[in-house]
Structures are given as structure tokens and as C-alpha cells.
Amino acid sequence: MPMKKIGIVGGGLLGRLSSWRLLRAGCDVTLFEAGSLQVCPGAARTAAAMISPLSEVVDSERLIYDMGMAGLKLWPAWNQQLGQPITYSEQGSLVVAHTQDASQLTQFAAKLRHHIGDAGDASYQWLDQKQIAEIERDLSHFHRALYLHTEACLDNHALLDQLLSDIHALGGHTFEYTPAVEVSSHKVQTEDQRFTFDEVIDCRGVGAKPDIHDVRGVRGEVLWVQTREVQLQRPVRFMHPRYKLYVVPKPNHQFIIGATEIESEDLSPISLRSNLELSSALYALNPAFAEARITATDVNLRPSLMDNLPRIERCKGLLRANGLYRHGYLLAPTVVETIVNEVLDNASAPYSEQIMIKEPALC
Amino acid sequence: MSVQSHATSTDTPFVLYGETLSSRFILGTALYPSPQSMRDSIAAANTSMVTLSLRRQNPNTPSSVSQDSSQQDGDTFWQYIRDSGCRLLPNTAGCKTPREAINLAEMSREIFNTDWLKLEVVGDDYNLQPCPFGLVEAAAELVKRGFKVLPYTTDDLVLGQKLLDVGCEVLMPWGAPIGTGQGLMNRYNLRTLRERLPDIPLIVDAGLGAPSQAAEAMEMGYDGILLNTAVAKANDPIGMAHAFAKAIEAGREAYLSGLIHKSQTASPSTPTLGQPFWHQT
Numbered sequence: 001m002p003m004k005k006i007g008i009v010g011g012g013l014l015g016r017l018s019s020w021r022l023l024r025a026g027c028d029v030t031l032f033e034a035g036s037l038q039v040c041p042g043a044a045r046t047a048a049a050m051i052s053p054l055s056e057v058v059d060s061e062r063l064i065y066d067m068g069m070a071g072l073k074l075w076p077a078w079n080q081q082l083g084q085p086i087t088y089s090e091q092g093s094l095v096v097a098h099t100q101d102a103s104q105l106t107q108f109a110a111k112l113r114h115h116i117g118d119a120g121d122a123s124y125q126w127l128d129q130k131q132i133a134e135i136e137r138d139l140s141h142f143h144r145a146l147y148l149h150t151e152a153c154l155d156n157h158a159l160l161d162q163l164l165s166d167i168h169a170l171g172g173h174t175f176e177y178t179p180a181v182e183v184s185s186h187k188v189q190t191e192d193q194r195f196t197f198d199e200v201i202d203c204r205g206v207g208a209k210p211d212i213h214d215v216r217g218v219r220g221e222v223l224w225v226q227t228r229e230v231q232l233q234r235p236v237r238f239m240h241p242r243y244k245l246y247v248v249p250k251p252n253h254q255f256i257i258g259a260t261e262i263e264s265e266d267l268s269p270i271s272l273r274s275n276l277e278l279s280s281a282l283y284a285l286n287p288a289f290a291e292a293r294i295t296a297t298d299v300n301l302r303p304s305l306m307d308n309l310p311r312i313e314r315c316k317g318l319l320r321a322n323g324l325y326r327h328g329y330l331l332a333p334t335v336v337e338t339i340v341n342e343v344l345d346n347a348s349a350p351y352s353e354q355i356m357i358k359e360p361a362l363c
Numbered sequence: 364m365s366v367q368s369h370a371t372s373t374d375t376p377f378v379l380y381g382e383t384l385s386s387r388f389i390l391g392t393a394l395y396p397s398p399q400s401m402r403d404s405i406a407a408a409n410t411s412m413v414t415l416s417l418r419r420q421n422p423n424t425p426s427s428v429s430q431d432s433s434q435q436d437g438d439t440f441w442q443y444i445r446d447s448g449c450r451l452l453p454n455t456a457g458c459k460t461p462r463e464a465i466n467l468a469e470m471s472r473e474i475f476n477t478d479w480l481k482l483e484v485v486g487d488d489y490n491l492q493p494c495p496f497g498l499v500e501a502a503a504e505l506v507k508r509g510f511k512v513l514p515y516t517t518d519d520l521v522l523g524q525k526l527l528d529v530g531c532e533v534l535m536p537w538g539a540p541i542g543t544g545q546g547l548m549n550r551y552n553l554r555t556l557r558e559r560l561p562d563i564p565l566i567v568d569a570g571l572g573a574p575s576q577a578a579e580a581m582e583m584g585y586d587g588i589l590l591n592t593a594v595a596k597a598n599d600p601i602g603m604a605h606a607f608a609k610a611i612e613a614g615r616e617a618y619l620s621g622l623i624h625k626s627q628t629a630s631p632s633t634p635t636l637g638q639p640f641w642h643q644t
Contacts, residue, residue, distance in 0.1 A: 059396050100489070107596070114598040216398075216439035241542060263398075263440040306443065308397035 003028045006343065007188045007195055009180045010203035011035075012042035013156075013328050014321055016163040017336045018201055023170035024081070025344055030195065031172060032188060034179035034207060040160050042205055046222060046300035048248040048256045049156035049329045050235050051075060052093055054123060054148045056327055057115045058108055059244065063309060064327060065116055067334040067351050072152060074333035079154075083166045086158040087251065089234070092149035094132070096142045097239035098284060104239040109146055124148045138230050138286050153235050153248055156329065180204075183211060186317035199343050202320040205303035206265070212313070212322055217265040217301030220326070221274045222258030224250075225282065227292035238281055244326075245281050254295065257282050261326070270297045302326050310335055312356040314342060370619035377586060379533050379564055380479070380511040382450075386411040387581070388611050389452065389566065390604065391591025398443050400600050405447050408604035412450040414481050414589065415441075416457070417471045441474075452513065454481035459494070461501035468505055480505060481535070481568075481589075482514045490540040495522045499529060506530030515568050518552035520559055527563065534560070535568035535589060538580065542592040544572025547579060557584045574603075574610030581614025582622060 004027045008015050011033030019031045035041035053068025079085045097105035112124065127147050133140035135147070167174065175190070182189035183202045189195075202208055206217040232255070235248040247257045260274045275297065282289045305311055305323035310331055313320040319339055324331050337349040338356060376383045390410045395401035405413060445451070453471035458464035461484060468480050484501050486494025493516050502512050506529055514526050518536040526534060536556060539545035547553055548570065556565060567580040568589040577588045588611050597603035 061396075111598060214439075265439070306397065306402075307399040 004198045004343065005196075006030070006199050006201065007197035008032070008201045008203060009183050009188055010042070010205060010207065011037050011164075011174075011176070012040060012203060012205055013044035013160070013332050014205075014324070014335065014339075015201075015203035016044075016160065016167065017332055018203060018321075018339050019167050019172055020163050020170070021336055021340045022343060023167060023172050025340065027343070029167070029172045030188075030197070031167060031174045032178050032180055032190065033174070033176045034204075035177065037164055037174055037176040043220070043300045043302050044156060044160060044328055046220065046258075046298045047156060047328050048222070048235070048246060048258055049154050049159070050093065050246065050248060051152040051154065051330055052148070052235065053330060054112060054116070054151060055093060055095065055237055055244075055246075056330055058111045060308060060327075062115055063351070063354055064330070067310075067355075068327070068330040070350060071330055071333040072150060074337065075152065075154065078333065082159075082162050083169060084162055086162055087155040088152065089154070090152045091234040092147060093151040093153075093235040093237060094127075094136060094139065095146040095148065095237040095239075096132075096139065096144075096285070099143075101239045101241070102144070104241075105144065105146065108239065123150050136232060136234070136236070138232065138288070139236065141286075151235070154329065155251060158251075183208075183320075184318060185315060198317065200318045201339060201343070202318065202322075205322065205324075206301045208303070208320060208322055212305075212320060214306050215322055216263075216304055216306075218304045218325065219262040219264045219266055220259040220300055220302055221262075221270040221278070222256055222298050223270075223275065223278050223282075223294055224254055224256050224296040224298070225289065225292035226252070226254045226295045227289060228253050229288040229291060230255075230286050236285065238285055240277075240281060243277075245278070247282060247285060255282075255289075255292070259326070265301055267299055267301065270299055302328075310355050312338060312342075312352075313360050314356055314358045315360070319343070368616060368620065371616050374615070374619055377564075379513070384411045384450070384587075386608075387587040387615060388608055389414065389568075389587060389589040390594065391415075391589070392444055393591055394595035395600055398440060401595070402443065402447055404594055404600045404604040405449060407601045408594070408608045410449060410608075412452050413444065413447065414452045414454050414591070415444060415475075416454050417467060417474065450479070451475050451477055452479050452481050453477065454515075455483045455501075457485060458483060459485050459497075461497045461504065464497075464501045465504055465508075468510060469508075472510070478509055479511045480513065482512050490543075492540060493517055493537070495519065495525075498522070499525045502526055502531055503529035513566070518549050518556060520552070520555050523556055523560065523563075527560070533564045533566065535566045537569045538567045538576065539570025541569045543570050544593055545570050546572060546576035550583075553580070553585075554583060574606045577607055578610040578614035578617070581611055582617045584618050587611075 006027045006029045008019050009032045019029045023029050053065045057065035079088045125147050127145045129143045132145050178190050180188050209215050232249040238245045257278050302325050304325040308325045310323045338352040341349045377387050388408050388410045389412045390408050391414045453475050455464040455467045464484050484494045484497035486492050505512050512531050513533045515535050523534045539548040564586045566587040567585050571590045572593050594600050594603045
């Protein structure tokens with residue numbers, strides 16, 4: 001069988017992962033990115049990169065949990081196939097609340113049970129103060145926490161770099177600073193060149209707005225801080241009346257705290273209010289964070305559809321994948337598996353029935 | 364229901380600022396799992412007016428991704444709410460001073476093309492209690508500027524009267540602090556407001572957690588209910604929206620039908636005359 005020629009538009013997480021998987025399967029892959037490939041401009045860079053199907057199902061749907069659990073199996077296997085495996089941490093995560101917000105923690109657990117039922121009983125447990133101290137010394141002032149021991153997180157900046165170098169190593173062609181003016185069936189048109197492919201995969205996220213009518217960006221803001229005074233082994237979720245806040249330890253004594261969730265496509269810098277809210281949450285988690293240095297702030301748009309669920313539109317010579325919303329690293333493996341199996345005419349991947357629409361009216 | 368009761372068939376319309384609303388249930392648009400579930404909840408609630416907050420948008424920034432440079436950021440989401448067909452009630456959530464609230468009100472009027480406004484001036488950060496002084500000051504100015512102000516207030520009678528004095532035609536006292544789900548915390552005050560202001564539309568706004576609490580407010584004679592969290596954060600927002608809608612209707616019908624008065628001693632609904640006398644001890 002001749003090598004399939006694939007054009008992938010968008011160099012974020014979906015675009016890179018799809019390129020890498022298809023190159024490994026023997027395809028001829030060309031990846032287009034409107035901005036830089038060295039520093040990914042998309043939400044993939046800004047995300048904290050947790051693989052947390054339990055925490056995320058609380059405010060979404062069962063599908064997110066099921067796809068996320070599948071992702072938890074795929075990530076470690078895929079990581080071993082990378083040229084150089086990246087840091088992938090499987091230490092679970094903790095959910096805590098301030099005394100005044102204790103009811104929100106109870107509500108969190110109730111919603112978790114509502115969505116996953118008895119099936120998930122073994123995947124979470126309540127910890128008391130002593131048990132918290134045993135696994136997270138710097139959170140020992142909390143009296144109660146929910147421990148979700150199956151959850152994981154990964155070093156996304158390392159992953160994005162590694163994927164790019166693997167794409168090059170496997171002979172993938174890449175074009176950066178090359179926005180596509182048309183992404184359609186078998187065709188990618190850049191400002192000065194026209195390409196034809198056996199299959200085109202549209203992974204532009206919010207950039208696909210001209211072609212996917214219900215895509216919207218949901219603004220998220222994060223802080224990066226650095227301190228040696230607090231040590232966390234795993235991501236920590238923190239109850240807040242408006243946002244789903246988390247603190248995730250990153251290499252080099254850094255932490256990322258996020259994220260706000262604002263219905264806006266404004267990419268201007270983080271607001272003072274958001275900064276205050278994120279900072280004060282961090283301080284409330286452990287006052288020793290007060291002396292941490294803010295090393296970076298970041299803002300990005302989550303590509304989202306109106307139901308906040310992922311969707312792949314499929315028509316001849318074209319796949320458009322979008323809507324990973326706040327669940328990029330959680331859902332990407334299953335979404336990419338679906339794309340790859342479809343392109344290679346393999347048996348359908350699990351969940352493809354739920355997320356793939358064939359021959360939609362507009363594609 | 365096959366038979367329409369006398370009470371509901373003769374009910375007076377729900378009129379605010381001269382406009383008749385088809386539903387006594389006003390729903391907020393924040394905190395839903397997705398825009399889709401928000402809009403399905405609006406439909407299930409059969410509401411005719413929704414609140415929305417401009418607060419966290421930056422309306423002066425054009426969308427960073429839209430091809431159409433005239434499109435404002437957040438437009439996709441706003442348009443989605445507009446498409447629900449409901450009247451929009453912009454709010455000033457999170458404003459702490461009259462000046463902030465007035466600025467936001469002006470911006471909202473421009474963007475949403477309505478002079479209706481749910482006025483919030485927060486006096487305390489933790490329970491988001493309205494600041495009575497700032498509220499009256501902001502309401503007075505906004506009425507002068509032509510706004511139809513629906514003030515979110517505490518259940519204090521004198522504060523309510525001051526808001527009416529400066530030109531508000533509706534009052535929206537809290538049941539309990541926003542998002543707490545505590546229900547009607549001070550029934551005495553809420554009853555006092557109803558009794559002393561019989562001709563003013565009164566809407567219980569905030570603090571409700573259960574449909575029974577909404578029904579109770581309506582049974583007291585309140586004209587409408589405004590809520591958000593209890594629906595948006597329910598396991599099934601759409602189901603909860605529908606449950607509240609039914610409770611609000613039930614409460615209204617009960618009010619119109621006239622509740623019986625409580626009494627200390629039991630009075631059997633079945634006469635005891637036909638029972639053997641040894642059962643009558």
C-alpha cells in the first residue's frame with residue numbers, strides 16, 4: 001500500500017500528537033502552524049497538563065471520565081515510545097477546601113458519585129489530617145481531603161518539545177509561521193502555496209472558527225511561581241466558588257496555579273483581579289507561598305464547543321477535531337486514537353461513536 | 364392539568380416597569396457545566412428573563428480570534444444567550460462602589476441594548492451582602508440616567524423604602540446570601556416587606572437551594588423568584604430548573620387560592636360523627 005499523505009493544520013497538542021502517531025504508523029505527514037513551533041502558542045502550552053478524569057467529571061459528563069480513564073492507560077505507554085520519555089507522574093491528586101467552603105468539598109464528592117456511581121468507589125478515598133500529613137507534609141493543616149489516587153500529570157512543556165523533535169526525527173515536514181487560509185477536503189491553502197493530501201486533519205482549536213460555527217474560546221489565566229519553601233508531590237485542587245482551581249508542582253521547584261474561566265476571547269494579559277484571586281488561593285493553601293516568586297503569568301483560550309465536549313467532524317479527505325475545552329491532556333490520547341484509526345481505516349477506536357460525526361452538513 | 368383553577372385563571376400579570384413577563388421565574392446564566400446545559404435549563408425553567416454579568420469580560424477588546432474585527436470578545440457566548448429569546452437583565456455583580464456599578468451599568472446598557480439592570484453593590488466580600496448605603500446612592504443616580512433598576516437588597520424594610528423613594532419600582536430582597544442555598548433566613552422580615560409594600564413587585568433573589576423554598580416565598584405573596592446556583596450546580600441542572608418552575612407555579616397558585624391559617628388544635632377533616640364512640644377519645 002502506498003504511503004498515505006497527511007496534512008495536519010495546527011501545531012498544538014492534538015496536531016503534534018496526531019503527527020507523531022501517524023508518522024509512527026508510516027504516513028507521510030506535513031504539519032502547519034500559524035505561529036511558532038518552538039514555543040507553542042496554543043492552550044497546550046498554558047495548561048497544567050493533569051490527567052484527572054475524576055476531578056473533571058464533577059462538572060461535566062460521564063464521557064469525559066470514560067475517555068479520561070482510557071487516556072490514563074495510553075499516556076504511560078505512549079511516553080515509553082517517545083525518543084526520550086518525559087516526566088510522567090502517577091501520584092494521584094488531592095482535593096481540599098477551606099473550612100468555610102467545606103460544604104463544597106462534600107458537594108464535590110457527591111457529584112463524583114453521581115457521575116461515576118459505585119464503579120469509582122475504589123478510585124477515591126477521604127483522608128483525615130494525619131493521613132494528609134503522611135502524603136503531603138505541607139498540607140498537614142487541612143483536616144480533610146479527598147484523595148484521587150489514580151490521577152496523573154505530565155510535564156507538558158517537555159512533551160511538546162519532545163513531540164516536535166520526534167516528528168522531525170521520523171521525517172515529518174513542518175511549516176511554522178504558516179497560517180492556512182483554507183483548510184478543506186484534501187486541501188490546505190497557505191498564503192502562497194497550495195497543498196493536496198489524502199487526508200487533511202484540522203486541529204486549529206479556536207483558529208478553526210471560520211469553519212466550525214460553534215467554536216468559542218474560553219479565556220483561562222494562570223500563574224507560575226517558584227519556591228523551595230513548599231513541596232507538593234501531586235496536583236492539589238482547591239475549592240473556590242467560581243473557578244476550578246488547582247496547583248500543580250512542576251520541575252525546578254515551580255508550581256502552576258490556575259485557572260480562571262472567563263467567557264471571553266480576549267487574549268490580553270492577566271487581570272489584577274484574577275492575579276489576586278489565584279495568589280490568595282495559593283496563600284490560603286499554604287502561607288509559605290507568600291515568599292514564592294512569580295516567574296510567569298500566562299493567558300490562553302480553550303477551544304470549546306457549546307456542550308463543552310469534544311467533537312470530530314468527518315467528511316471525505318478531511319477530519320476536524322475540536323472542543324477539548326479544559327480537558328486537552330485528559331482527552332487527547334483517545335481523540336488522537338480515533339483520528340489515527342479513521343485515517344488508517346483501522347477498526348474504530350473506543351468512543352468514536354460518541355465523538356465523531358460523519359458527513360455533517362457543513363464540514 | 365386538565366382543570367384550570369379559578370386562582371390561576373384570574374391571576375394578574377407579572378408586570379415590571381410596565382412590561383409584562385410571561386414567567387415569574389428569573390434565571391441566572393453563570394456556573395453551568397456548559398453553555399448548552401445553560402440554554403437547556405433556561406428552556407426547562409420556561410423563564411422569560413435571564414441575568415448576565417459583564418463583569419469579567421473586557422468589552423473594549425475586539426475578539427482576538429474572530430475574522431470580523433467588529434466582533435467583541437465573548438460575543439459567541441453572548442449571542443448564544445440572546446438566541447434563547449429571553450429578555451436580558453444585565454447585573455453589576457461584584458461591584459463594591461456606586462461608581463463601579465454605574466460604570467458597568469452604562470457599559471452593559473450599550474452592549475446589551477437594554478436599560479434594565481439588576482443592581483448589585485457588594486458590601487462584604489465573604490457573604491456578598493449588599494451595601495445598603497452604596498445601593499441607594501447608585502440606584503438614585505441610575506434612575507436619573509434612565510435605568511430601570513431592579514435592586515438586589517437585604518430584607519430590611521427601611522432600606523426597601525429608601526430604594527423606592529429614589530425611584531426603583533421593584534425590590535429584590537435576598538432569601539439568604541448568594542449561593543448558600545440556605546432558603547428564607549428571615550421570614551419575619553420578608554413578610555414585613557410583603558405586608559408593608561403590597562403594591563410593589565417583590566422578587567426573592569439569591570440564597571435559595573430547594574424548590575420548596577421558592578414555593579414558600581411565592582406562598583407568602585412574593586411576585587417572582589430569581590436564582591442561579593441552585594440550578595447551575597445541581598447534578599442535573601435541567602431537571603432542577605424544571606423542578607423550580609413547578610414549585611414557583613405551585614406557590615403562586617397556593618397564594619392566590621388562600622392558605623388556611625395555622626391553629627394550635629387539630630380539627631379533623633373527616634367529621635367524627637360516624638365513628639364508634641370508643642374511637643373518639
